[in-house]
Amino acid sequence: MPAFPAMNPTETSAPIWSDSLLLGHAAIDGEHEQLAELIERMRCAAAPEMAQALDAVLQHAASHFAAENELMRTTAFPPRDCHISEHEAVLSTLRGVRARLARGEVEVARRVADELAAWFPPHVQHLDSALTHWLCKLQHGAKPVVLRVGRKPEAALAC
Ligand SMILES: [Fe+2]
Ligand SMILES: [Fe+2]
Secondary structure (H helix, E strand, O other): OOOOOOOOHHHOOOOOOOHHHOOOOHHHHHHHHHHHHHHHHHHHOOHHHHHHHHHHHHHHHHHHHHHHHHHHHHOOOOOHHHHHHHHHHHHHHHHHHHHHHHOOOHHHHHHHHHHHHHHHHHHHHHHHHHHHHHHHHHHHOOOOOOOOOOOOOOOOOOO
16 A cells, blocks of 8 residues: 655644645635545544545545646646645555455554545645645735634544
């Protein structure tokens, strides 16, 4: 199973979502918050619910990554190849885990949920942040302004 890029296993127990992940692009921010919630659900899923939880993450991630890939291609975002490759690596890993889960390997799915939780924030703060800056500059000629109102992160779901 290929590892997620830029994993940081020390952060796996913290809640995923916080205002520090807001990028100032409403559509992308909304999709990110939803993906973080789905990953939290997968981390806490009991064995009988794991397939449904993983399918929900896979479906949302595939749709979100496709939307970002399209934005990168249509605007000729310079470092798009690296970003698109990272999306593909994550989807490939999740599909492989889905196949193993179908053979009863629930612990593999649980581990990959933790890896995904550790991978997601740095991906948003580095690669997705660069993309939203690029999009905002193209549209408005300036960097996005993000107002963070000090909303506390939701507590992680109780497992
Ligand atoms: Fe991305
Ligand atoms: Fe993203």
